[in-house]
Structure formats: structure tokens, C-alpha cells
Amino acid sequence: MLKPATRAVAALVACFLGPAAAGQLTYSWPSNVGPLNPHLYAPNQMFAQASVYEPLVKVRGDGTVEPWLAESWSLSEDGRTYDFALRPGVTFSDGAPFDAAAVKANFDAILANRPRHAWLDLARQIEGTEILGPLAFRLVLKAPHDPTLLELALPRPFRFLSPRAMGADGTTAAGIKAPVGTGPWRLVDTQPGVSDTFARNPLYWGTKPAFEQLVVKVIPDPNTRVVALQTGQIDLVYGAAGQIPSEAFIRLRDMAPAFAAAVSPPLATRVLAMNSARFPTDERAVRRAINHAVDKDTLVRTVLDGLEPRADFLFAPSVPYADLGLRPYGFDRAAAARLLDAAGWLPGRDGVRMKDGRRLAVEVDFVGTNAQQRAIAEVLQADLARVGIEVRLIGEEESSILARQKDGRFGLIFGETWGPPYDPASFVSSMRAPSHADYQAQAGLPEKPSLDATIAAALAATDGTERRRLYAELLTTLHEAAIYLPISHAVAIEVHRPSITGVGFGPTINEIPFVAMRPAAR
Known part of the structure; x- marks a missing residue:
């Protein structure tokens, strides 16, 4: 039963959104999906790019790689040359053939804009490409690169646009003529600020979607999205937990069978990076004390409504190479106090610790409009105050926080690992890019050069035992x-109405398995 105020909002939402239609799967997103250039980033939305464009290989739920647009592949003994046998009979949605020439044209377009993709080590490692036959393609690397197949499976940039849809000069950096891929959906209409409509691709080589259309309605506000779901304006909410407020998710989950809801296994890690090049987090004792001082169990229960499990390490133990048996810091205020005492940080008259005339004060930088980040920051402020650490909260617009990440103007700053298949290889690779907060956070460590060398060696290692080490x-x-x-x-x-079935989680957070969804039997 909707409350009176909620009914009023629902009526207003209905006026703007309109009802979901038969034969149509209706989803929502905070913005339009963008021009859907497969080889570029924002404002292109990843879930939509992954619905239109396909990779040579895909990642399964267990993290292994399976054939996709390539039926098979082989790797040379020196680990540098990949030969791909392409799937026959595949066409782009404009009728153009998917063949080795199309694959090479896409790789050439991506590499023509190589600096834009420098965050991804594979983009730097490609030495050349060759057409070996109509359906035979060769990729040559400068050196062995262990995560090659995983990085080819990412939602961008190594996906394939019809050569007919490329820019006039055969590149894509300056834009494309139209979003034409080999995937199960094709973009057929965009209404700025209102919706994007995808139609089933009649030329799709694989299992075709059960729905004729996928309509993505633009709903920036999470609470409005809840109302739209309750009143039938959309069929599905799917994505990171912030898609709707956590308390609304729990309420809808408890309304079964009116709604069905589920939570995925852990996909990434929510972390704050601490700046090792900036006072006072340039001291290891301070960073360790902060780790001990935060009551994460209470934070998870109260701020995140228990939907996200507590994290003790940068990566979950389920991430490849991450289950090392390390000892977590654990919540222990006494241990935090001992660390600070031993480092010479002594309580002042107002309770804030001092050393050499300087206060033990840190700043926590977050996106000011992100209610979840603000709530977590406020909990950190209270927890750290209990051990004598003063916290200044810096909430700014997203562009300002991104600028701080790039130039190191932060104390503690919010971030997340990227989840599968990026973790761990692609994520640790990006630690070497100065434009990333991880690089800036590590910049003050004496061991930073050796860390970067270890990353490079791990990515190039061909022996599994050595890579694990x-x-x-x-x-x-x-x-x-x-x-x-x-x-x-x-x-x-995910929360969905009983009018659809087959809703499940994909292997990555950025690819939504719309194809598996179908109308419920009536």
C-alpha cells in the first residue's frame, strides 16, 4: 500500500513516464546511454555498449574465458602471438559481414587513439595485427601479457563496430556514424532526458531476446525509480546497490510475490585510499591506526543495511591470486591508540592528538551529492574522533573529486575496485597511471618503484607459480x-515485477543479461 504522499509522486511519475508495454522490457538509468561509440568512454554507458557490441571472447561466471565472436584461439610458445579463428556467419546489424577485415579495422581505430586507452596495459602492449584469412586474425604483442584474453572481454574498448559506421577517415576517436554492432540489441531511438529504445537485432547470430524492445527510461532520482517500479512504469531495477535506496530494496524484497529481489555475490571492494604523500597519512602508524579504529560491522549494518559484506582487504578472497591468508587489521580501538602513542601522537586538551605542535587531523573527500558516501564519511569522523583523530569532511561536486584523485589533493578519498574481469590485473595495472587515485595514494611510499616493477612483472609472467608469487x-x-x-x-x-522472469546476475556488474529475461507465463 502506497502512502498518500507516495501516491501523489506516483501519479506525477506516471504522467511523465507512461506505462510499460507488452513485448517490451522497461528498465531505467540515471542518464541517456550516450552515442554508444564502442571505443570511447563517458558519456557512453557500459551496460548499453555491452548490449550492442560484442567481444572476441567473454568471461564466464567462474572467471574463465569462453569463445564468442572468436570460435577458438591459439597462443605462440613465446606468449606474444594470438591467432583467432572467427565465428562464421556473423553479420553486423546493418548487414555488413563480421570478418577478419572488420576486426582489423576496429583494432586499427582503437590503436589510432592509443593514448586514450593507456590505462589498459593491453593497449600499450599491442605491437601489430594481421589478417591471415577471411576468418583468421592475428594479434601480436610486444611481450607476454597474462590478462590479454580478460582485457579483450571488457565492455570497452576492444569491441566491434561495423566498418560502414566508422568515421569518414576510418577511425572512431572523433565519433561514429551510428551505433552498429553484432550484438542482440540495436539502438533505434533516443529522446534526450526521457528514454533510449533498443530493438531486437533480427540478424543476431546467437539466442535472440525474448522481448521485441528494450526501453531504458531516464530516471536520475533513486526514490523516483522506486515509485516507477511500484506503479508499473518500469519492470526492473538492476545494478549497483545505489540504484535504489537500500531501505527501499529491503522493503520491496519483503513484499514478495508482488516483487522478486536478489543480491549478487561480492563483485568489487568499496575502499578509501589514504594519501601516503600528504601529512598526516604519510605515517604508516597513522594509516594502520585508522584501519583499526573504524567499526565496519556497525557501519555495514547501519549505513548499508547489511546488504554489503564487510571488507578486510583490497580484494575479496574470491578474486584470483588474492586469497593470501593475511591477517586483517580488525576493529580494535585500543590497538589504534597504542600505535599512535608509540608514534608520539599524544592526546591534546580537546582530545585531538598532537605531535611537534601539529594536530592529528585528516580530511575525507567525497562526492557531496552522494548520500551514501556522506553517511560513511560521517561514521568515519565519529569513529576516528574516539581515538583522537580529527576528521574534516570535504564534500564537493563529482568533477572536483575526480580532479583531486588525479592530482593527489586528498587525505582519504572514496573509490572502488572494478570487479571482474578487471580485478586484479587491470586494476593493479592502473596503479601505475598518475591520473588514478591509487597511484597518488601510493606515491609517498619508498617502495613505490618496486611496487610498479612487481606489477609489470606479474602482468608479463608466463609461469603461473611465479605470477602468484x-x-x-x-x-x-x-x-x-x-x-x-x-x-x-x-x-x-535486482528487483523485478512478476511480469518478467529469467532475471539473474551476469559475470560482471557492467553487463546486464537482458537476453535471458522473458515475459512471465500468463
Whole structure:
């Protein structure tokens, strides 16, 4: 039963959104999906790019790689050359053939804009490409690169646009003519600020969607999205837990069978990076004390409504190479106090610790409009005050926080690992990019050069035992340096109306398995 105020909002929402239609799956997103250039980033939305464009290989739920647009592949003994046998009979939605020439044209377009993709090590490692036959394609690397197949499976940039839809010069950096892929959906209409409509691709080579259309309605506000779901304006909420307020998710989950709801296994880690190059978090004792001082169990229960499990390390133990048996810091205010006492930080008259005439004060930087980040920051402020650490909360617009991440103007700053298949290889690779908060957070560590060298060696290692040793060395060093304050393991949530079935979680948070969804039997 909707409350009177909620009914009023629902009526207003209905006026703008309109009802969901038969043969149509209706979803929502905070913004339009963008021009859907497969080789670029924002404002292109990843779930939509992944619905239109496909990779050579895909990642399964267990983290292994399966054939997709490539039926098979082989790797040379030196680990540098991949030969792909492409799937026959595949066409783009405009009728153009998917063949080795199309694959090479896409790789050429991506590499023509190589600096834009420098965050991804594979983009730097590609030496050349060759057409070996109509359906035979060769990728040559400068050196062995262990995560090659995983990085080819990412939602961007290594996905394939019809050559007919590329820019006039055969590149994509300056834009594309139209979003034409080989995937199960094709974008057919965009209404700015209102919706994007996808139609089933009649030329799709694989299992075709059960729905004729996928309509993505633009709903920026999470509470409005809840009302839209309750009143039948949308069929489905799916994505990171912030898609709707956690208390609303729990309420809808408890309304079964009116709604069905589920939480995914852990997909990424919500962390705060601590700046090792800036006072006072340039002291390891301070960073370790902060890790001990935060009552994460209470934070998870009260702020996150128990939807996200507590995190003790940068990566969940389920992430490849991350189950190292390290000892978590654990919530222990007495241990935090002992660390600070031993480091010379003594309580002042107002309770804030002092050393050499300087206050033990840190700043926590967060997106001011993100209610969840603000709530977590306020809990940190209270917990750290109990051990004599003063916290200044800095809430700014997203662009300002991104600028701080890039230039290191932060004390503690929010972030997340990227989840599968990015973790751990692609994520640790990005630690070497100065534009990333992880690089800036680690910049003050004496061992930073050796950390970067270890990352490079792990990515190039061809022996599994050696690769595991290198990851263990890297992750152990970061844990002992206490550069990160892990909070929780981010999850995906889904809530859907009983009019649809087949809703489940994909192997990554950025790819939504719309194809598996179908109308419920009547």
C-alpha cells in the first residue's frame, strides 16, 4: 500500500513516464546511454555498449574465458602471438559481414587513439595485427601479457563496430556514424532526458531476446525509480546497490510475490585510499591506526543495511591470486591508540592528538551529492574522533573529486575496485597511471618503484607459480603499508515485477543479461 504522499509522486511519475508495454522490457538509468561509440568512454554507458557490441571472447561466471565472436584461439610458445579463428556467419546489424577485415579495422581505430586507452596495459602492449584469412586474425604483442584474453572481454574498448559506421577517415576517436554492432540489441531511438529504445537485432547470430524492445527510461532520482517500479512504469531495477535506496530494496524484497529481489555475490571492494604523500597519512602508524579504529560491522549494518559484506582487504578472497591468508587489521580501538602513542601522537586538551605542535587531523573527500558516501564519511569522523583523530569532511561536486584523485589533493578519498574481469590485473595495472587515485595514494611510499616493477612483472609472467608469487608480494606490501581502508564488498541488486522472469546476475556488474529475461507465463 502506497502512502498518500507516495501516491501523489506516483501519479506525477506516471504522467511523465507512461506505462510499460507488452513485448517490451522497461528498465531505467540515471542518464541517456550516450552515442554508444564502442571505443570511447563517458558519456557512453557500459551496460548499453555491452548490449550492442560484442567481444572476441567473454568471461564466464567462474572467471574463465569462453569463445564468442572468436570460435577458438591459439597462443605462440613465446606468449606474444594470438591467432583467432572467427565465428562464421556473423553479420553486423546493418548487414555488413563480421570478418577478419572488420576486426582489423576496429583494432586499427582503437590503436589510432592509443593514448586514450593507456590505462589498459593491453593497449600499450599491442605491437601489430594481421589478417591471415577471411576468418583468421592475428594479434601480436610486444611481450607476454597474462590478462590479454580478460582485457579483450571488457565492455570497452576492444569491441566491434561495423566498418560502414566508422568515421569518414576510418577511425572512431572523433565519433561514429551510428551505433552498429553484432550484438542482440540495436539502438533505434533516443529522446534526450526521457528514454533510449533498443530493438531486437533480427540478424543476431546467437539466442535472440525474448522481448521485441528494450526501453531504458531516464530516471536520475533513486526514490523516483522506486515509485516507477511500484506503479508499473518500469519492470526492473538492476545494478549497483545505489540504484535504489537500500531501505527501499529491503522493503520491496519483503513484499514478495508482488516483487522478486536478489543480491549478487561480492563483485568489487568499496575502499578509501589514504594519501601516503600528504601529512598526516604519510605515517604508516597513522594509516594502520585508522584501519583499526573504524567499526565496519556497525557501519555495514547501519549505513548499508547489511546488504554489503564487510571488507578486510583490497580484494575479496574470491578474486584470483588474492586469497593470501593475511591477517586483517580488525576493529580494535585500543590497538589504534597504542600505535599512535608509540608514534608520539599524544592526546591534546580537546582530545585531538598532537605531535611537534601539529594536530592529528585528516580530511575525507567525497562526492557531496552522494548520500551514501556522506553517511560513511560521517561514521568515519565519529569513529576516528574516539581515538583522537580529527576528521574534516570535504564534500564537493563529482568533477572536483575526480580532479583531486588525479592530482593527489586528498587525505582519504572514496573509490572502488572494478570487479571482474578487471580485478586484479587491470586494476593493479592502473596503479601505475598518475591520473588514478591509487597511484597518488601510493606515491609517498619508498617502495613505490618496486611496487610498479612487481606489477609489470606479474602482468608479463608466463609461469603461473611465479605470477602468484608476484601478486602475493604486491598485495602483501600494500596491506602492510595500510594504504587502503576497505569498507565493504560492493554488490549488484535486482528487483523485478512478476511480469518478467529469467532475471539473474551476469559475470560482471557492467553487463546486464537482458537476453535471458522473458515475459512471465500468463
